[in-house]
Amino acid sequence: MPRVGFICPGGGHVLFAECLASCRMGRRCLTKSTLTALSRTRPWTGKPSTTQLIAPTRMEYLKIINDYCVAPPNMAFALLGSRVHLGLADADSDVSLLEERFEEEDITGIADCFEVEADEGILTDYKTWGSWRVARALGIVEKVVPDPTGAVYQRSGKGYVKGAPKMVKVYTIDPAQADNREAELQLNRYRLFFEDRGFPVNRMQIEVIVRDGNTWVARNRGITEPIYFIPVKRWDDTRVRAYFTAKALALKSYLDKKELPPPCTPDECWSGRRCRDYCPVLNFCGAGASRVNAMEGV
Secondary structure (H helix, E strand, O other): OOEEEEEEOOOEEEEHHHHHOOOOOOOOOOOOOHHHHOOOOOOOOOOOEEEHOOOOOOHHHHHHHHOEEEOOHHHHHHHHHHHHHHHHHHOOOOOOEEEEEEEEEOEEEEEEEEEEEEOOEEEEEEEEEHHHHHHHHHHHEEEEOOOOOOOOOOOOOEEEOOOOOEEEEEEOHHHHOOOHHHHHHHHHHHHHHHHHOOOOOOEEEEEEEEEOOOOHHHHHHOOOOOEEEEEEOOOOOOOOHHHHHHHHHHHHHHHHHHHHHHHHOOOOOOOHHHHHOOOHHHHHOHHHHHHHHHHHOO
16 A cells, blocks of 8 residues: 655655655654654555455545555554564464464455464454444443442432432443444454364454553543453354455455545444544545544534
């Protein structure tokens, strides 16, 4: 993908080579080694990756056909994830396969970890997510209930009266509210890569490091731990293959025709949150810009 440079904190855009050769601000915003790591990209080979096909087709199309720049701070979490993966890669053992690479039906994939324990094949993917996304994947629901200690209000106020049970927030996990679709698609495709090669997968999970763990924001979303195991549902094989085949054909078709794909659906853009905070090609997408303006009341 043609990510070609940085959005410089000093203003404007700067190509990777220019930034690394000499800082226009006189003092770098990050170390040169960090900026070098952030400048590394995977070129488009004509064969989509599993993660590309999970993402919205319009976003991936725009990333392929446009040269774009990203602000270094916005890539910090991607760098954190890469370093976590790099550190875990040293933990390979006789029961583990780490960073396994696949290619099948012109779709590529890199699975993080496959382990065999007690004759059970376990497929794990490592994530570094914010607490909002972790809560969404777990299906955490906030409820207001009477204080379990039996405490009561000592005086009347707005919405409550003296002597009434004190109400407090509690958080519960409701599997019916869990939304972990992208991880389910990714892990099930990796599962098929392994099973097509004779490695049965009995269980799938993601191991998530919470980026803002142990903060007030995380606790206010019901996230109390710095790391979580989240089980991943098994999907029907035919459904998984059909999804990835259709997405791959669609992306290639739009690229061949040089035709802009339809706007992302509300689910794909997380009701505009992805557009506002996580889309590096927003300035090429009129629909995404309109969503962001609507969210901000512009």
